[in-house]
Amino acid sequence: MMNNNYLIIMAGGIGSRFWPMSTPETPKQFLDILGTGQTMIQQTIKRLHGIVPIENVFIVTSKNYKSIINEQLPEVKDEQILLEPCMRNTAPCIAYATYKIYKRNPQANIVVAPSDHLITDETEFRRVVNKGLEFVASNDVLLTLGIAPHRPETGYGYIHAISGNDTFRKVEAFKEKPNRATAEKYLAEGNYFWNAGIFLWSAASIMKAFQQHLPAVAGIFKAGTDKYFTVGEQAFIDEEFPKCENISVDYGIMEHAENIYVLPADFGWSDLGTWGSLWEKRTRDEQGNSVVGSEVQLYDCQNNIVTVADNRKVVLQGLDDYIVTEANGVFMVCKKSEEQRIKEFQKNC
The missing domain is CATH 3.90.550.10 (Spore Coat Polysaccharide Biosynthesis Protein SpsA; Chain A)
Incomplete structure (x- = not known):
């Protein structure tokens, strides 16, 4: 049928x-x-x-x-x-x-x-x-x-x-x-x-x-x-x-x-239309950090979203409410509140 x-x-x-x-x-x-x-x-x-x-x-x-x-x-x-x-x-x-x-x-x-x-x-x-x-x-x-x-x-x-x-x-x-x-x-x-x-x-x-x-x-x-x-x-x-x-x-x-x-x-x-909405939906630790990447170390950080390759060693200290990501040859650190500027960053990169 x-x-x-x-x-x-x-x-x-x-x-x-x-x-x-x-x-x-x-x-x-x-x-x-x-x-x-x-x-x-x-x-x-x-x-x-x-x-x-x-x-x-x-x-x-x-x-x-x-x-x-x-x-x-x-x-x-x-x-x-x-x-x-x-x-x-x-x-x-x-x-x-x-x-x-x-x-x-x-x-x-x-x-x-x-x-x-x-x-x-x-x-x-x-x-x-x-x-x-x-x-x-x-x-x-x-x-x-x-x-x-x-x-x-x-x-x-x-x-x-x-x-x-x-x-x-x-x-x-x-x-x-x-x-x-x-x-x-x-x-x-x-x-x-x-x-x-x-x-x-x-x-x-x-x-x-x-x-x-x-x-x-x-x-x-x-x-x-x-x-x-x-x-x-x-x-x-x-x-x-x-x-x-x-x-x-x-x-x-x-x-x-x-x-x-x-x-x-x-x-x-x-709709996962923003990094901020992605942060809200991903698993977060007690300090509100969401991390994808096996070699990421965080010190005094809270409410950040971090996305890097598993083999990439990253140490972050003192960040609050940031986007941190590395992909396609670009490393970006951006306040979540300023993510509407990402298209501007992309255009100038």
């Missing part, structure tokens, strides 16, 4: 905020930034084991990363690796994968997930995903997972849900990253959720939404139906993909469609 559950992994980002460990040549989704022995993209596939069979996983990424995926995920066939010739944000990425999946299975129900997020409670995550897939299989809806906020976070976008006790809530609006006062208001009201960027829908429902809200993008990938799973697919994509509008699925579809629902959840999610 055919399994109708599919997974689209978005893996084209360049991971600039985790420089120098993450580089355009090897961005963070292909790194073991948590020190678990598995890269972020390997964890993304593993946590959906038992829900989505490996042959139903489709990875959308840059042409530059194909060899890395072949190496890290040898069980994934080349036809499941969708190669973008250029960056065009998430809407074209999702549309390409969806039209290809639909050709194989018009009954497909799809999970769309970033390749570089952390989820600590994978049992709860699988329970939520199973519940969501059941919902989208029998309803013409676009479902997003909303994370129950634990603090007035200003680094995430929010989902405003219509109040109610139903498991699946109608979405009133999507909100940009708020300031502190607004975030505190969202937390107090109780019907706002962090936007995790994880979506569930049937292929038919999201294709209908593309046709309604982004018809030019839909037209490009519909025209390629005869090319998918053939030797002519990549040439078609190389020619047509750059013609797509550079737009996210959030702006292009989710903020305009009427059939948007949110499933509130809490499974230890973080």
Whole structure:
């Protein structure tokens, strides 16, 4: 019996905020930034084991990363690796994968997930995903997972849900990253959720939404139906993909469609978008230091995140709230509070 559950992994980002460990040549989704022995993209596939069979996983990424995926995920066939010739944000990425999946299975129900997020409670995550897939299989809806906020976070976008006790809530609006006062208001009201960027829908429902809200993008990938799973697919994509509008699925579809629902959840999610968020999620000692590297010695240090190679001897004294990392020929020491300057450092290095 055919399994109708599919997974689209978005893996084209360049991971600039985790420089120098993450580089355009090897961005963070292909790194073991948590020190678990598995890269972020390997964890993304593993946590959906038992829900989505490996042959139903489709990875959308840059042409530059194909060899890395072949190496890290040898069980994934080349036809499941969708190669973008250029960056065009998430809407074209999702549309390409969806039209290809639909050709194989018009009954497909799809999970769309970033390749570089952390989820600590994978049992709860699988329970939520199973519940969501059941919902989208029998309803013409676009479902997003909303994370129950634990603090007035200003680094995430929010989902405003219509109040109610139903498991699946109608979405009133999507909100940009708020300031502190607004975030505190969202937390107090109780019907706002962090936007995790994880979506569930049937292929038919999201294709209908593309046709309604982004018809030019839909037209490009519909025209390629005869090319998918053939030797002519990549040439078609190389020619047509750059013609797509550079737009996210959030702006292009989710903020305009009427059939948007949110499933509130809490499974230890973080987008690991900053060194500071990585520090929060990694194991820390009694002084609040998180260390990856077997030869690191700390004296009078607290609340630092240190990431160096195992054979690198490093001695640190008196540091408080710093990022210390060495990778790709660069040694960086930076205050956590100043990490927004990392792109500046990278540009000048």
